[in-house]
Amino acid sequence: MATAAAEFLRPSLGKRVSQKRYPLFLVAPAFLTLFLLTIYPFIYMVWISFHKWPILPTLPRDFVGLATYSFIFRDPEFWNSVGVTATYMFLSVGLQLSLGFFLALLVAAPNPVLRWFRLPFIIPVFVSPVVVGLIWKFMLGYDLGIINYLLRSIGLEGVNWLGDQTNALLAVVLVDVWQWTPFTFLILHAGLSSLPSEPYEAAALDGASRFQMLRYITLPMITPVLTVALLFRVLDAFKLFDVIYILTRGGPGNATNLLAYNIWRKGFFENQLGYAAALSVIMIIIATVLALVLIRVMARQDRE
Amino acid sequence: MKSSMSRRALSAWVGAVSLTALVCGSGQSQAGELVEGSDWLQRWEGVKLTLSSHTGPTTDAIKELSAQFAELTGAEVEVIDESWTDLLSKHLADAAAGGGTYDILTWPYIWTGHYVEGGMVEDLNDWFANEELADPRFDMEDIPEAVIEVYGRYRGGASPNPDGLWSVPYKFDVYLAQYRTDLYEEAGIVDAEGKAKPPETWAELLDNAKVLKEKFPDMQPVVFPLAVDDPMVATFLPMIASYGGTIPIPWYDANLYPTFQDQPGQDAVAILNELKEYMPADVLDMDYDRVNAHMSQGLAAYALNWNAYLPVLLDPDASTISDKVAFDGTPGGPAGRFSGLGGWQMGVSAQSANKEAAFQLLSWLGGRERGVDFAMAGGSAARFSVANDPKVVEAFPYYPLLMDILEGYAARGMDRSWAELQRTIGVGLNKILLGQDPVEGLNETAGQTFDQAERAGYGPSATAARP
Numbered sequence: 001m002a003t004a005a006a007e008f009l010r011p012s013l014g015k016r017v018s019q020k021r022y023p024l025f026l027v028a029p030a031f032l033t034l035f036l037l038t039i040y041p042f043i044y045m046v047w048i049s050f051h052k053w054p055i056l057p058t059l060p061r062d063f064v065g066l067a068t069y070s071f072i073f074r075d076p077e078f079w080n081s082v083g084v085t086a087t088y089m090f091l092s093v094g095l096q097l098s099l100g101f102f103l104a105l106l107v108a109a110p111n112p113v114l115r116w117f118r119l120p121f122i123i124p125v126f127v128s129p130v131v132v133g134l135i136w137k138f139m140l141g142y143d144l145g146i147i148n149y150l151l152r153s154i155g156l157e158g159v160n161w162l163g164d165q166t167n168a169l170l171a172v173v174l175v176d177v178w179q180w181t182p183f184t185f186l187i188l189h190a191g192l193s194s195l196p197s198e199p200y201e202a203a204a205l206d207g208a209s210r211f212q213m214l215r216y217i218t219l220p221m222i223t224p225v226l227t228v229a230l231l232f233r234v235l236d237a238f239k240l241f242d243v244i245y246i247l248t249r250g251g252p253g254n255a256t257n258l259l260a261y262n263i264w265r266k267g268f269f270e271n272q273l274g275y276a277a278a279l280s281v282i283m284i285i286i287a288t289v290l291a292l293v294l295i296r297v298m299a300r301q302d303r304e
Numbered sequence: 305m306k307s308s309m310s311r312r313a314l315s316a317w318v319g320a321v322s323l324t325a326l327v328c329g330s331g332q333s334q335a336g337e338l339v340e341g342s343d344w345l346q347r348w349e350g351v352k353l354t355l356s357s358h359t360g361p362t363t364d365a366i367k368e369l370s371a372q373f374a375e376l377t378g379a380e381v382e383v384i385d386e387s388w389t390d391l392l393s394k395h396l397a398d399a400a401a402g403g404g405t406y407d408i409l410t411w412p413y414i415w416t417g418h419y420v421e422g423g424m425v426e427d428l429n430d431w432f433a434n435e436e437l438a439d440p441r442f443d444m445e446d447i448p449e450a451v452i453e454v455y456g457r458y459r460g461g462a463s464p465n466p467d468g469l470w471s472v473p474y475k476f477d478v479y480l481a482q483y484r485t486d487l488y489e490e491a492g493i494v495d496a497e498g499k500a501k502p503p504e505t506w507a508e509l510l511d512n513a514k515v516l517k518e519k520f521p522d523m524q525p526v527v528f529p530l531a532v533d534d535p536m537v538a539t540f541l542p543m544i545a546s547y548g549g550t551i552p553i554p555w556y557d558a559n560l561y562p563t564f565q566d567q568p569g570q571d572a573v574a575i576l577n578e579l580k581e582y583m584p585a586d587v588l589d590m591d592y593d594r595v596n597a598h599m600s601q602g603l604a605a606y607a608l609n610w611n612a613y614l615p616v617l618l619d620p621d622a623s624t625i626s627d628k629v630a631f632d633g634t635p636g637g638p639a640g641r642f643s644g645l646g647g648w649q650m651g652v653s654a655q656s657a658n659k660e661a662a663f664q665l666l667s668w669l670g671g672r673e674r675g676v677d678f679a680m681a682g683g684s685a686a687r688f689s690v691a692n693d694p695k696v697v698e699a700f701p702y703y704p705l706l707m708d709i710l711e712g713y714a715a716r717g718m719d720r721s722w723a724e725l726q727r728t729i730g731v732g733l734n735k736i737l738l739g740q741d742p743v744e745g746l747n748e749t750a751g752q753t754f755d756q757a758e759r760a761g762y763g764p765s766a767t768a769a770r771p
Contacts, residue, residue: 168589
């Protein structure tokens with residue numbers, strides 16, 4: 001009887017096979033989407049990077065192996081680009097996190113007036129980067145810009161924002177900080193709001209100062225959220241193109257020639273898709289390594 | 305019975321419609337039938353032509369002429385104007401996809417290598433020889449030979465036919481000087497008649513700048529477009545030529561071996577470095593638009609720019625100096641005075657489905673008989689007849705200066721690697737103006753352009769080893 005029941009309940013061979021395949025069917029749409037939109041284009045990009053590849057098929061597309069990579073690593077412009085991107089990223093993301101954290105702390109304070117600032121703080125995030133670039137281009141003008149006008153009206157010298165190598169990079173950082181600090185503010189504000197109140201109550205009973213609470217309670221507890229914000233902003237900073245395109249075009253000299261802008265120029269303005277693909281592969285590798293380091297840090301924090 | 309009838313009627317109707325569509329869609333229905341009153345322009349009913357270009361007054365003028373062509377021939381003409389920086393990639397992508405979206409392509413001559421080496425445009429020699437299609441009064445002789453050479457031929461690189469005529473002028477651009485007559489006169493920089501005297505040499509410009517700075521401390525004596533890339537190189541072009549750079553292309557030789565690092569380049573950089581001291585602090589961020597704005601707002605006494613930008617300075621609604629600005633050729637040096645040549649050209653797309661109609665449109669837009677209308681509508685025409693027309697000269701007094709190119713001109717590159725080389729040269733010159741040693745900077749840049757030309761498949765090492 002029991003055997004008959006087991007036999008009855010046992011699925012047929014076809015059913016067993018389809019049960020085995022069932023998870024595959026579930027995963028297939030996601031895999032297919034990922035393959036078509038990410039994996040295949042990436043493999044194709046790597047393939048192109050081994051070629052001299054003009055857009056026009058009527059011109060020769062020669063296989064050059066690793067020659068393009070070899071050229072890139074010997075090219076001082078590439079290393080300049082890497083240096084400029086790293087400097088910009090370090091300054092910009094660092095400032096965004098610091099200011100975002102400060103603002104989040106400010107708004108988290110039990111002050112009803114400051115809470116009204118939450119919305120105005122995040123407005124820059126909603127503005128298109130191209131519009132941001134145009135607005136700042138006007139504001140940073142040496143003779144007619146409002147920023148220099150304000151500086152001069154209080155008796156200071158006007159700053160040559162976009163015509164000087166150091167200042168131009170700082171101007172790009174300034175614009176990026178203005179636009180994206182609200183993003184880090186938003187994430188950190190959410191993180192601070194979700195912190196439990198018990199540790200603070202206990203610390204207050206023990207007589208801890210506000211600074212000690214910040215240093216020994218808030219910072220350790222908010223670090224995972226900070227790391228997430230850092231990850232987002234670092235990867236985003238790598239892609240900065242539109243603001244550079246509008247604001248400086250990579251100049252003066254090559255002071256603001258960030259990697260992403262360089263890739264656009266090589267690919268779409270100089271018709272060197274092979275070169276642009278090789279630069280993109282290198283940029284993806286650098287970004288992936290950075291992301292892996294940050295993800296590992298996050299995993300360690302989770303374990304702790 | 306009824307159903308069979310209606311099916312038959314439907315079939316006949318579909319057949320008639322298909323036939324009509326086939327005949328009209330081919331664009332050949334009216335071919336050969338001349339427009340009334342014309343001895344060359346044919347009827348092109350049912351044909352749609354698309355011209356691709358960049359935004360600006362020249363394309364606005366082209367739109368007006370295109371509308372006349374459409375009215376006369378029955379063709380539908382669409383003029384697509386967009387940002388010039390995106391145009392090359394769009395044209396290349398369309399050609400690569402075999403789209404045939406465009407019938408007439410326009411491009412600046414610095415991109416010609418892509419269009420000719422890539423087989424994107426027709427050789428117009430045969431088309432102009434076709435008496436059934438060509439405008440008998442197009443008058444190629446009315447266009448300066450130098451312009452035909454730069455805007456029409458492609459002799460370098462891997463040209464499929466060095467004597468081919470790939471295009472005709474679309475927008476004639478010459479680098480010109482603009483100066484404030486009131487300031488020059490007030491500062492005593494005048495000729496024998498007491499009229500403002502523009503500088504004939506770069507050294508004279510430098511002397512003038514010193515006088516102007518002292519007389520008007522709040523005014524910029526000079527402003528040049530020196531932003532990295534295109535403006536930097538365009539400004540340096542007449543300078544290096546006037547100090548003895550090879551003519552008409554002072555950047556490299558036939559093998560793309562760099563030559564700009566030689567003595568003429570060093571001398572030109574030296575004078576530019578001195579002049580920069582009398583320019584706005586942020587001049588390395590100034591492109592053509594900003595220089596024009598600077599000038600039109602009365603902030604500078606002397607500027608260089610393409611003639612296409614100059615109508616703004618003469619417009620009292622847009623300029624504070626419309627009644628006190630005059631024009632001149634760019635200054636010269638020990639080797640003479642040379643005009644920097646820029647500009648755009650137009651050709652018939654090799655993928656056009658309506659090449660005959662496209663060629664007639666191109667002939668209509670560029671022909672001698674429309675030259676004056678084109679100029680008066682804001683276009684920049686490269687024709688003697690236009691430059692000498694009293695109506696045109698009265699409206700745009702700088703027009704006769706455009707023909708200074710006959711006395712000597714300098715041009716940028718046309719090969720496929722030029723966009724990359726221009727960027728490298730622009731960055732190199734910018735760095736020198738920011739303080740790098742000129743000789744070291746020029747040699748370093750020359751080495752980079754040598755590598756880039758070699759990687760692009762040209763043979764600079766056939767001339768000499770890497771500089």
